[in-house]
Amino acid sequence: MSAGAIRRAAVIGTGTIGAGWVSTLLARGVAVAAYDPAPDSAERLTAAVAGHWPTMRLLGAPAEPDLGLLRVLDDPAAAVRDAEFVQENGPEDESLKRELLAELDAAAPAGAIIASSSSGLLPSIVQAGCTHHPERVLVGHPFHPVHLIPLVEVVGGRSTSAACAARALAVYAWLGKRPIHVRHEVAGHVANRLQAALWREAYSLVERGTATVADIDAAIAHGPGLRWSVLGPFVNQHLSGGAGGLSHTLAHLGPPMVRWWADLGRPDLGPELSATLVDGVRAELGDRTDAELAAARDRLVVGLLIAKAAEGVLP
Known part of the structure; x- marks a missing residue:
């Protein structure tokens, strides 16, 4: 098995960015537990995946998405409980993201990577509330449309370990992305x-x-x-x-x-x-x-x- 291979992932926030991540993960056969606070999130997500799939198919995905791999839950802690990799896609709000990542850090297994899709926030700031395993929290910033554009910027904060950054790079590469390692955090990344x-x-x-x-x-x-x-x-x-x-x-x-x-x-x-x-x-x-x-x-x-x-x- 590839060093970056995963079987179970969680996607927190399933708007435009999160839905792109769900499509990417399903295309690789990864079981996805998703959460979004919107009341119609399950319907919007399945519609978004269906809309993405013709493009995914051209890029080598199966003929149809396996929606049996997708669960939409009503609690973020429950969504990450069994995840090997967590992709967080909440609003670009520093205090909200810090609270959300702290909640995910408290609930996710110790070995799970927690990556934020933040487009500009510093990982050291948003990981500051993570008291359980801050070393596994980092930024994994994609580009829109996420299911199509390969680039992902991996940015560690002061508490992020080198091993966790390397693991994130390997997972994104296994998903078919083209990750780069941003070695010093800076607002807006690269x-x-x-x-x-x-x-x-x-x-x-x-x-x-x-x-x-x-x-x-x-x-x-x-x-x-x-x-x-x-x-x-x-x-x-x-x-x-x-x-x-x-x-x-x-x-x-x-x-x-x-x-x-x-x-x-x-x-x-x-x-x-x-x-x-x-x-x-x-x-x-x-x-x-x-x-x-x-x-x-x-x-x-x-x-x-x-x-x-x-x-x-x-x-």
Whole structure:
């Protein structure tokens, strides 16, 4: 059996993120005990899994989800009682998450990993109330849509043991994810900070009138975004340097890039700019619906993931 293999998991919070985790776990044949405080959580969850499954099937999942593996319980402590791995997906509220994780820590078996899907909270803060086994509490931050995007950021806090971080990385890899180990906790982790840097300058360029919302979307989607979907920023820079690789790129493009950094904007994301951005997206989309866009995005991402898996040379 693989080092990361699990048989029983708990998913706490089954909204958009949690439902993606449930679909991912069911696709690997893992028995899932789920909890969500919403009164219609069981119906919403089964509907979400059914909606995800055509995509899961394209990625190698069985023809139909085995809903016999899924139990929806009305108590979070009961949901984690027999779990080997717990994925918590509560609201991004520091005090609420700290209380919830403390409850899960008190109820879960001593050997179970407890991972929070928090998109930006520091694990040291949210694990602070865990008095039983804080060493097994960490952040396991996925990306939306969770059932489709492979990246998971594993971030340990001050109390997290190296062994538990390694176990979480192995479990996510076994689930078909592409986990990275964030070695020092920082607000927003890694990928959200990189996104935030891009969004900051994108907002600033709109605020300055340099480009429209549609222009900026086109600049990324039809330019560097195509390369970024295959290789990361460092390897792309390396390939841009020709025979000299990254060393050549840094020597020749580094100095002007440093000057650009000094000119990056600090947008005022108040009501006026927010309205401009929202209006710009509406104008860009026209009569396209969100459902149409999401479906097209997911079809293309599935095709890309399949193609990337066939290219053994990619890092």
